[in-house]
C-alpha cells in the first residue's frame with residue numbers, strides 16, 4: 001500500500017464499468033456517469049458466480065460489441081446433482097465419503113466428498129469438473145466411479161471377504177474392510193440380494209461404485225466458472241488482439257483449474273506477469 005500511495009495511485013470504489021462510449025470507458029457511480037480515457041486498460045472483472053461479490057459476468061456484451069468473442073459461462077468446482085434414493089438421503093445427507101478415489105472419464109483424484117440432499121461435492125469431486133461438465137453438456141448426464149478403498153487392491157478385498165469366518169457380510173465390510181455405514185448402505189442400494197452376497201460382484205462394486213450425475217449446482221453457488229473472454233482473443237501478453245492496450249486477466253478469461261489455491265495462484269500470477277510487463281513499457 002505504501003508503494004501504491006508513493007506512486008500516487010487513485011482507487012475509485014463503487015464504480016461500475018458499463019462499456020465504452022466511442023473510445024472512452026463509461027462508469028456509473030452513485031447515480032452519476034463518468035467517462036475515462038485511458039492509455040492502458042487492465043480488466044480483471046472475475047467470473048459469473050457469487051454475484052454478491054460483484055462478479056456477475058454482465059460485461060460480456062460490452063466486449064461482443066467490440067468484436068471480442070466470449071464463451072458461455074458454466075459452473076466449475078461446484079456441487080453436482082444426484083437423484084439419490086429418498087430413504088437413503090433422508091438418513092445419510094451430510095455424510096462424508098472419506099479417503100476415496102474419484103474418477104470421471106480420464107480424470108482420477110483421491111479425496112473426499114460429502115453426500116448432500118442436492119447431490120455430491122467436495123475435494124475429490126471438484127477436480128473432475130472439466131470431464132463432468134463435458135459429459136453433462138454432451139449427454140445431459142455424467143458418470144463417475146468411486147473407489148471406496150483406493151489403497152486396497154481388488155484381490156485383497158476379495159480375500160478378506162472370502163475369509164470372513166463367522167462374520168456376516170455387513171460385519172466383514174465394517175470390520176475387515178473398514179467401510180462406513182454410508183458406503184455399506186450405498187453398496188446395498190446398488191445390488192440385488194444375490195449380488196450383495198457374491199464376493200466378486202461386491203468387491204468390484206467397492207472398487208468402482210457407479211454414480212450418475214444429472215446436473216450442475218446453480219451457477220451462483222459455484223466456486224468458480226469457466227467461460228468469458230475466449231483465450232484466442234488475447235495474445236501471450238494477455239492483450240486483446242482486437243483492442244490494443246486493453247488487457248484481460250483472471251477468471252474473466254476462459255480457463256479452468258481445480259480449487260485449493262490453483263485458481264487464486266493463476267490469477268495472482270497473471271497479475272504479476274502483466275504488472276512486470278507494463279512497468280517496463
Ligand SMILES: Cc1cc2nc3c(=O)[nH]c(=O)nc-3n(C[C@H](O)[C@H](O)[C@H](O)COP(=O)(O)OP(=O)(O)OC[C@H]3O[C@@H](n4cnc5c(N)ncnc54)[C@H](O)[C@@H]3O)c2cc1C
Nearest residue numbers: 016017045046050053054055223250251260261262263264
Ligand atoms: C466461496 C469461494 C471460495 C473460493 N475458494 C477458493 C480457494 O480455496 N482456492 C482458490 O484458488 N480459489 C478459490 N475461489 C476462487 C477465487 O476466489 C477466484 O477464482 C478469484 O478470486 C478470481 O479472481 P479475479 O480477480 O479474476 O476475480 P474476482 O475476485 O471475482 O474479482 C472481480 C472483481 O471485478 C468486479 N467487477 C465485476 N464486474 C464489474 C464491472 N462491470 N464494473 C466494475 N467492477 C466489476 C467485481 O465486483 C470483483 O470485485 C473461491 C471462490 C469463491 C466464490
